[in-house]
């Protein structure tokens with residue numbers, strides 16, 4: 001049976017304690033293929049930010065960057081939060097920012113999101129004109145007719161199947177020719193070795 005967002009967010013696969021929510025800034029840069037300190041965006045949004053460790057490290061090193069992290073679970077590190085860092089407890093399935101971002105990242109978070117394509121389309125609309133989005137995505141977890149990587153590229157995304165990395169430059173109006181049906185939290189481990197969520201479309 002496919003799960004809706006509310007059921008998915010209660011699933012032990014999504015809300016479990018075993019997943020790595022503690023990646024440091026160095027791991028973020030490696031995962032994303034991006035020197036985050038050199039990028040020094042004016043506004044940086046990190047979706048599925050986990051404990052916020054990477055953002056807490058980055059904030060004092062990027063004092064002119066406004067950093068926002070969003071996670072479903074309030075497992076944020078209990079540290080003094082620098083004034084340029086905001087950590088929010090919300091689901092990326094329905095949260096929306098009130099201003100564009102120059103950088104949007106999502107490190108090993110899309111694996112747990114139900115409507116992955118819906119989120120990608122919304123993220124594309126949150127970028128500034130020359131903003132950059134980079135995230136981990138295993139395209140095989142998007143269960144839709146046809147070649148999903150082709151549909152992504154048609155909408156301006158770049159997809160690197162070897163690194164399982166998706167990216168986009170510049171705000172876009174993205175439309176996928178699919179309807180979201182629901183999520184399967186019993187898809188089993190993905191390439192990270194952790195159980196992940198498959199997303200179904202017709």
Ligand SMILES: C[S@@+](CC[C@H](N)C(=O)[O-])C[C@H]1O[C@@H](n2cnc3c(N)ncnc32)[C@H](O)[C@@H]1O
Nearest residue numbers: 019021022023048049050071072091092107112
């Ligand atoms: C593997 S952890 C990665 C955390 C962090 N990016 C890191 O690398 O340290 C995945 C994170 O996605 C979050 N997550 C899953 N579904 C979410 C949703 N619908 N909205 C926001 N966060 C979500 C989980 O709570 C978890 O903290």
